[in-house]
Amino acid sequence: MPLVIPAYAKINLCLDVLGRRDDGYHEVEMVMQSISLHDLLELSLSEEQENNNMGKIILTVAGADLPVGEENLVFRTARILQEYTGCRLGCSILLHKKIPVAAGLAGGSADAAAALLGLNKLWNLDLTVAELYALAAKIGSDVPFCIKGGTVLAKGRGEQLAFLEAAPDMGIILVKPAYGISTGEVYSKLNSAVYPQVINTMQKKDITNDTNDIHNMLCLSDLGPPVLRMIKAIKSRQLPAVCKALYNILEEPAMKMHPNLLDIKNILFEQGAMGVLMSGSGSTIFGITPDLEAAHLLSKGLSPSLGSIYAVKLQGAREV
Ligand SMILES: C[C@](O)(CO)[C@H](O)COP(=O)(O)OP(=O)(O)OC[C@H]1O[C@@H](n2ccc(N)nc2=O)[C@H](O)[C@@H]1O
Numbered sequence: 617m618p619l620v621i622p623a624y625a626k627i628n629l630c631l632d633v634l635g636r637r638d639d640g641y642h643e644v645e646m647v648m649q650s651i652s653l654h655d656l657l658e659l660s661l662s663e664e665q666e667n668n669n670m671g672k673i674i675l676t677v678a679g680a681d682l683p684v685g686e687e688n689l690v691f692r693t694a695r696i697l698q699e700y701t702g703c704r705l706g707c708s709i710l711l712h713k714k715i716p717v718a719a720g721l722a723g724g725s726a727d728a729a730a731a732l733l734g735l736n737k738l739w740n741l742d743l744t745v746a747e748l749y750a751l752a753a754k755i756g757s758d759v760p761f762c763i764k765g766g767t768v769l770a771k772g773r774g775e776q777l778a779f780l781e782a783a784p785d786m787g788i789i790l791v792k793p794a795y796g797i798s799t800g801e802v803y804s805k806l807n808s809a810v811y812p813q814v815i816n817t818m819q820k821k822d823i824t825n826d827t828n829d830i831h832n833m834l835c836l837s838d839l840g841p842p843v844l845r846m847i848k849a850i851k852s853r854q855l856p857a858v859c860k861a862l863y864n865i866l867e868e869p870a871m872k873m874h875p876n877l878l879d880i881k882n883i884l885f886e887q888g889a890m891g892v893l894m895s896g897s898g899s900t901i902f903g904i905t906p907d908l909e910a911a912h913l914l915s916k917g918l919s920p921s922l923g924s925i926y927a928v929k930l931q932g933a934r935e936v
């Protein structure tokens with residue numbers, strides 16, 4: 617029997633950029649939220665070997681036209697785990713892709729996190745949660761969040777996490793236009809005049825994801841107004857307050873690249889969404905409804921010409 621691990625997509629309820637960093641990334645403050653839309657990874661042991669006696673990594677993708685070698689984050693994650701642990705076992709992974717690609721929904725990152733969790737079990741690696749987080753951060757900025765998911769404050773380049781209380785229940789409608797957007801390109805279009813100072817990452821305290829640091833980050837740090845507003849709104853458990861606090865600084869550069877994103881946003885509002893925002897670096901626009909049923913109902917009023925449409929609910933954090 618293969619080991620089956622779900623890989624949940626995310627939306628960003630709030631995404632603020634504080635500055636440019638000297639390592640090519642941007643310093644961010646975000647509130648991230650897992651949603652029920654997910655890929656599935658089916659993992660089993662493989663006896664096949666490479667020429668150098670390393671176990672072969674065999675990846676098959678169903679449901680999307682994606683590379684199955686080093687360019688795929690799942691393959692790369694398996695290779696990184698072999699290198700880090702010296703494990704010589706191989707694996708066969710079947711990736712059922714449901715999360716649209718280059719959509720701002722962290723599809724590849726979710727798959728990488730699921731591969732970390734799955735291979736840790738399949739290969740009996742006994743890696744600690746702290747080790748999993750450190751490896752996740754090497755793979756991509758969104759990967760650490762995808763390990764547990766839930767409702768999370770993320771800082772740094774996205775890898776420093778503080779787990780928040782669950783957001784109030786809501787339905788989510790996702791509209792993913794036919795085109796995808798490159799994350800790097802959207803970040804690079806942020807007006808550098810707004811971020812004249814480059815942050816020296818060597819001087820930054822290396823915050824790990826252990827509970828004490830998480831506590832410190834929430835209590836002591838001077839969070840910017842957008843994430844503070846969202847955290848307060850979540851605490852209040854009032855959905856209209858959450859909708860009012862939705863914020864994504866990457867919307868403007870993404871909408872300059874693709875003006876039709878603004879049309880989608882307006883259509884979702886017209887159709888009765890309580891709040892609407894672009895997720896991550898796009899291209900998905902999400903709308904908030906009181907519950908899943910309302911999201912399904914709203915989706916029926918949307919033209920399929922807008923793109924792929926999904927009605928989903930929130931997903932809580934998983935036990936790791
Ligand atoms: C837009 C978000 O999805 C919001 O959650 C993330 O910030 C992006 O996370 P991701 O896709 O895992 O990003 P990565 O694969 O680490 O980086 C892709 C590219 O995005 C840009 N990037 C990413 C994260 C960040 N904090 N600053 C950046 O400038 C960099 O140019 C980087 O080369």
Ligand SMILES: Nc1ncnc2c1ncn2[C@@H]1O[C@H](COP(=O)(O)OP(=O)(O)OP(=O)(O)O)[C@@H](O)[C@H]1O
Nearest residue numbers: 688689717718719720721722723724727758799896
């Ligand atoms: N397993 C994977 N699933 C999806 N994309 C992958 C995967 N592995 C590699 N990629 C590549 O990663 C790129 C970004 O895809 P992904 O779907 O993760 O973007 P995204 O949802 O915008 O990510 P994020 O929200 O983290 O910025 C694509 O160009 C794709 O070819």
